[in-house]
Amino acid sequence: MIRNKKYIYLLAFVAMVFVGCTEEYLETAPTDSISESTALSNEDNMYLVVNGLHRMMYGQNQLTGGESSRSGESHFIPMFDAVGGNIIHSSPGNGWMRSDLQWISHVNPNATTNFNLWFQRYHFIEVSNAIINRVSGGNFIETAKLNNVVGQAYAYRAWSYWRLVTTFSKGYLVGDPSTDPGVPLILNEGAPYEGAPRGTVEDVYTQIYTDIDMAINHLKNASAPEDKSHISLNAAYGIKARIALSKGDWKVAADNAALARSGYPLLDESGWMSGFNTVDLSEVIWGAQVIDTESNFFQSYFYYVAFSFNGSQNRSNPKLISKELYDRIPATDYRNKAWLPLAPNTNPAASNDQGGSYETDPNYDNAADFAAAKAAIIAEYGATSAHNTHPYMNVKFQLKNPGSTDPDDVIYMRSSEMVLIEAEAKAMLNDINGAQNALDILGSARDSGFDKTAFSTQTSLMDEIKWQRRVELWGEGFSYHDNIRWDEGLDQSNSGAAQVLYQDGFMQAKPSVNDNWIFKIPQKELDANPFLTEADQN
Structure with missing residues (x-):
């Protein structure tokens, strides 16, 4: 099994550096000498370890062997929409995620995307295992805070295995879950790091259900979450709803979704159009409350999706909604304001070959109107003059401080x-x-x-x-x-995506007949796990 060689160090590191601790604790237990037993010795220390996982959800990768360019959900959320065809790129940009949208990366066992997704999720599992096993095997007194810690650990383990099995295995509803290979089930922690064979998809889902139910039971008797970065009881219900939906357990999905949204009223128009940049929005059940000093800047979520983020990915490559999708939005639906179908195509390198001037953009017939339309968008959304615009571009996601690289929350x-x-x-x-x-x-x-x-x-x-x-x-x-x-399947024919850019990602057969929808297991895992061979590769 791929393992972080500095596992014990990391437990201490996430507990102390990401969240902070008392001066006395820092002086008596420096970060390079804290043992696992110390990090997990009491509920306060374990609470800090869980806080480290909250930070790792969005921050730059801190794991030995991992890549900072694939920084948790900040990267994987937009990546899944690039592979899934919902976020459309308008130009080659600076290359970020191009291999994802072209269906090159996830079918390559040596790709960084696959490795980091696998590696980081198993790290979450390993830390969760350590907490769960320490509490179940120790003489801890049940308290509301301990229930909070253990409940979140179970929820993280359920969420991590769900992320893995739905990505590295055939979909539950399109395959044969009783025989399809799932992912290795690891429920212990620490040396000798032996790994495990692939359980079936059904085996993995059975464990996921057990874990999320344990999470809910603990969180029902837990202290209140510190903020929305923490997994609350509502978030655990929401995770269970997602799991059940992917499995086709329709009643379980419906019931838990209703429980999850209780107390989180839908946004009104002004809230929906405010940029989706803060967890303080009434709808947000779970999200990263990003700490300024821990932003991942040019690997951040908003670097990929927000028009006005001042990075080369956005300046040259504003992200688009499918033309076919947008054109169905009724005039009475205020969400039509979140994308700009008549934005001028100002980038000469736009993949649809219509960019650069009014002479190539079919929506404009003179230079003055073309320039004025761009200037109006730049002024309204706070981008820089170096930012390009494009028809159907996204302004759903907006920075609190537009034109900057400042960190914003991740929902x-x-x-x-x-x-x-x-x-x-x-x-x-x-x-x-x-x-x-x-x-x-x-x-x-x-x-x-x-x-x-x-x-x-x-x-x-x-x-x-x-x-x-x-x-x-x-x-x-x-x-x-x-x-x-x-x-x-995927068919981008009427979306506005350019086939010359999208290549294999332009059209793909449906998942039930196309195993390219399954991510390849990292080659490093096959090499390191004695229970797996090349025959286990997807």
């Missing part, structure tokens, strides 16, 4: 997603009335002309729910796994 879970899970699950149960009512919660909040009765069959409901997910959750990392669950 992992919103109540809108939970509403859509509830609607989808009820539609799949053929509960037409229940699905209509759930869908109406979101639809009428976004669109003054929304009419739930227009969707009176399972087919029409699912078509609307799919469209709503792709619009509402654009850029939030769901499209890759959504396509697997729905068994839908």
Whole structure:
């Protein structure tokens, strides 16, 4: 099994450096000598270790052997939408994620993306194992704080295995989970780091369900979360809803989605259009409250998705919504303001060969209007004059300090997603009335002309729910796994994506008949794990 050689050091490092500790503790236990037993000796220390995982969710990779260029969910959220085809790149840019959207990276066992995703998730599992096993095997007195720590550890382990099995194995709903190979189940921690064989997909889901139920049981009797970076009871319900949705446990998904969103009201128009840059938004159930000194700057989430972030990825390559998707947004739906279909195509290197001037952009017929349209966008959204614009460009994501590289929060879970899970699950149960009512919660909040009765069959409901997910959750990392669950391939023919840029990512057959939807296991794992051979490769 690929392991961090400085595991004990890291437990101390995340506990002390990312969160801080008392002067006395720092003086008596320097970071290069803290033992695992000290780091896990009491609930206060374990709480700090869990805080380290919260930071690792978004910060630059701190693991020996990992790459800082793939920094937790800051990278993987937009990466999944690049592979899934929902975030469309307008030009080659500076190369970031080009191999992902071209379907080159995830099918390469030596790719950095695969390695970091696998490596970081198993690190979360290893740290969670250490906490869970230490508490279960020790003489700890149950307290609300200890329940908080253990509940979060179980939730992180469930979430990590779910991320792994849904990415490195065939989708539960499109394969044969009782025989399809899953991922290695590691429930112990520490030397000798022997690894494990691949369990079946069913085996892994069984463990995930056990873990998330344990998390919920502990969090019901836990102290209140410190902030939204922590996994709360609501977030654990939300994780369970996601797990159940991917498995086709429709009632479990619907019930837990409803529990997850309780107390998190949907945004109004001003909130929805404010930039999705803070966990303080009413809808946010779980997200990273980014600490300024721990930002990953040019590996940050907003570097990939926010138009006005002052980095070369955005200046040359504003991200687009699918033209086909956007053109379905009704005039009465305020989300149509989150993308700019008539933005001038100012980049001569734009992949659709229409960039550079009014002479190549079919939306403009004179230089003055072309220049004025760009200037208006730059002024309104706070970008620099060096930023290019493009038709259908995204302004859904905005920096608090536009034109800068300042860090902003990263959102992992919103109540809108939970509403859509509830609607989808009820539609799949053929509960037409229940699905209509759930869908109406979101639809009428976004669109003054929304009419739930227009969707009176399972087919029409699912078509609307799919469209709503792709619009509402654009850029939030769901499209890759959504396509697997729905068994839908990629066809970018009418999206505005350029085939010359997208190459293999322009068109892919559906997941049930196309194993390229399964990420390759890192070659380093096959080399290090004695229980795996080349025959175990996807």
